[in-house]
Amino acid sequence: GEQEWRVRFSPRMVGEYACRTECSDRSNPSLHDQRGILVVQPYEGNRPLAKHGPLRASASGHHLEHVDGTPFFALADLWWLGASRRLSWPEGFQRLTADRVAKGFNVVQLIAGLPCDMPAFDERAANEAGHPWEEGYARVNPAFFDMLDLRIQWLVRSGVVPCIYGAFGYHLLWMGVERMKQHWRYLVARYGAYPVLWCLAGCVPMPYYLSQDRDRDAEQIRSGWAEVASYLRRIDPYGHPALMQPLPFQLPLDEEASSRLLDVYLLHTGAARAGRQGRAMSHVREIVARQPRKPVLGGESGFEGLGGCTADDHRFGFWAFVLSGVVGYTYSAAGIWQFNNEGDLFGPSAYGITQSNTLWMDACHLPGSRHVGLGRRLLERYPWWRFESHPEWVEPHADDADPTNPYAAGIPGQVRVIYLPRPALPTPWGKPVTVVGLEPGATYRGFFFDPKEGAEYDVGPISGCSCWAMPAPPLLQDWVLVLEQVGAS
Template sequence: MRALPRYIITVTAMLVAVPTVAAPIPVSKARVWERWEQALQSTGRYDDPARDVRLQVVYEGPGKRTLRAPGFWDGDRTFRVRCAFPAPGRWRWRTTCSDTTDGGLHGQTGIVDVTAYKGPNPLYRHGFLRVSANGRFLCHADRTPFLWIGDTAWAVPFRATAEEWAIYLADRVRKRFTDTQVGLAPWWSGDRDSRGNRPFLGAGLNRPNPAFWRAYEAKIEAANRAGLMVMLAGVMEPTTRYPDQDEACRFARYLAARLYGSFVVFSPSFDSGYMPLGDAVGAAVREATSVHLITQHPGTPSGRSTNTIAEAYRDKPYMDFAGNQTGHNGGNRERCARQAIEWNLSLWNRKPARPVINLEAMYDAHGSGAWTADDARSLGWRSWLSGAKGYTYGAGRTAAKAPGMSGGLWFWVTDPSKPDYWRKALGWASSDQMTVMHDFLASIEWWRLEPAYPLIHARATSARDRICASATPERDLVVAYLPSGDGIPIDLTGVRGSIRGRWLDPVTGKTTPIRGRIEPALQTLAAPSPGEWVLVIQAGR
């Protein structure tokens, strides 16, 4: 055989000797608490990817801190994983997939270099919500108390355009709301969003429509970037009442995966009675995320001594705080007032302690005799001083409850000729009165307040006339709500130090200082004029 030229032999040897070079690990950047995501491309073909594929990711950060989260299908061959990293430093991630042969999803790795957030957004500055150490209120990851002044926007993400949603957010941020409560795609709001997308592909909940949920989550992200928390009500029933439990749980895990990097609270129930479906979906959400809060938005068992639905859900293992609804009660204002007091007190008094949030009371619908600004405002003050550590306002009611109305802001009425057209309802004066409530509470250490009704020495003939009161255990701060009248008979025995007081007008926000000496004893403090007032007593420590 003829010998090969030497230069050919040399090249061949070099080719054999070169080792395989590993693909570089991708490195991305993020800021603390802002949403981060990584897209992955599946190498497999699946008939029903949302159902057939289970994608998981593990994040390991500084101090070997570990987070586990599900991934989700986002159309065609695209899957995504998301996170909001709680600390700066280098985080590493690795995926696992139920189909271990799918090289695009299984065993993928990466690095995220996370830096501190230095902007003004309170969510990114303080982090996801958690329950305080004493179990009484909500706070951020850094233990900063979270003041829940919520707004009701049930159908708004579904019905509003992105531009309209931006107008809504700007107004609510300016008025210092801190949370907005939304539904998903409830049947009564239509069958497709403002872009014409349906929430699911085909019947049932097994195939979420990526186009719909991308648009939906973009509105959630816009709210977060504006500084607003979002509570999602009806996770167990995204389109119709009480679907198949397995489908509902599968969808709940999908939604939790999509929103793993978002500032949201999950509520399986949406104005329903207690049911096993709510528990099953609550457990499914908890399986998917350990970093988000879960509650239940209960119905209103009107006329009962307690909210039996909220009481039944309260101590479930997936629950973080007791969601309450003291309700509209068919326009019965006396019942609304009584339930805002007694139902919140009942939940507050249960042990072990859990935060109580009144997620729905009577809305303002510019009604006469009920559904007025007075109702929405007064029920907020009654709730806050009866153990609730958060209150949600609403604007609008249907014609069956408030003649001439079509749903108002929460239904997103789009007919400019209607009196509750969304732009009109957005500017109702009652929403400014929520600003008064926020600003007052933000000026005090509201999280230290506990119901203190024994301080009040007055007998009311009705719940609407009952004076509500809370105080700190040290009695260095006392707050009382006078719904109507000339003054408050209050026992300040045991209050130490220099005592000073003022009256707050809950409508205008104007304050009137109390002149003269306030005694550490039982006395009647006269209001500046007959009417509705908030009394504030502070003492030197």
């Protein structure tokens, strides 16, 4: 801003790079035709994002990976207003980052100043330097992004991938397509050199909450964001993966545009609570099966502590999604997305309802965040990127008729992971669970994994059978059963 110009550059190869500036005012010798040499040397530290590089979709379309080929399982936390002063810098932001890193999160989703649940230029969205745009969208406010720089840099230094939302979708109606393109051009120029994910917009094509013509607004939002998505693909020199949050159980754009313009599908299922799991899992299977194949990430799926959503729901969402072909999961908690502070509650959303008064520093200790982190750590003990869903490995198994039956996935002849959403009651109170299709002559080591505490309970070697009747787990709760092949006769 003002008389200071900066460029961020993130090369993929070591060596010398010549640089030269071009200015629209060619008569300005301070800006036009400035030349220099950049010397890029190998990185020798241990920060994972610097060591392995930014993300891309794998060649198979199955999962995300770093540019050096290292698979990346995305465990995200939802911080809608994480760019605002509601999460103080540096104390609050660094404290929450440390908590999430310790629990196993490696992605944070936050909005670049044009957020949900409020009109444009609401003071609750401002950071220490104001809003990202001046009133009337006359021009960008670089000072806002100076403060966002500090937050983005801290996430990257901490090993966390920033998933930057350009806006909540309805802001496009106020800004217009051309201003939104300018907004995204600025984001690419400012943050493209970092290992980021681009989420073009949230809840597309949802109109503003108080819209007077919802059908017309939804159509304008959908078509406008398709144009912005096409523009982003043209201008991002780094080719960061692009995604877009849809409304629940939908694609954000039409079938053709979603396939052509998005690199990753982001699910929006609402909370998969008791009685609602069937619709969520049917949608998961539908999106995972789309061709050409693209990585599928679990997105917004209910906020722990809001509307009856619990840690149980997030454990179900994590394990049922992942064992059905999803390669990442987003956790969210009431009190964190809006960052309630003592003496400074977020208050009512635009539609007049206050969602939660839970303080974010209390919400960060809700148990679901720890449970999903335990899940990621268990998965990463195995080559999870080679996992495929195998419902036929267990009887009974989940289907549309009963989505609370077990889920199974893994690698034939190597490892099987089975999630048991319901307490496994012995007969006559419950149905026996049978692992089927075991390879002839194979020997497995089996253990129950407690998805709440991370403890393991050995069930001994399993061999000499193609079908194995699962014993009762130690407690009446949900469990993960793991079978590791350890030998063959």
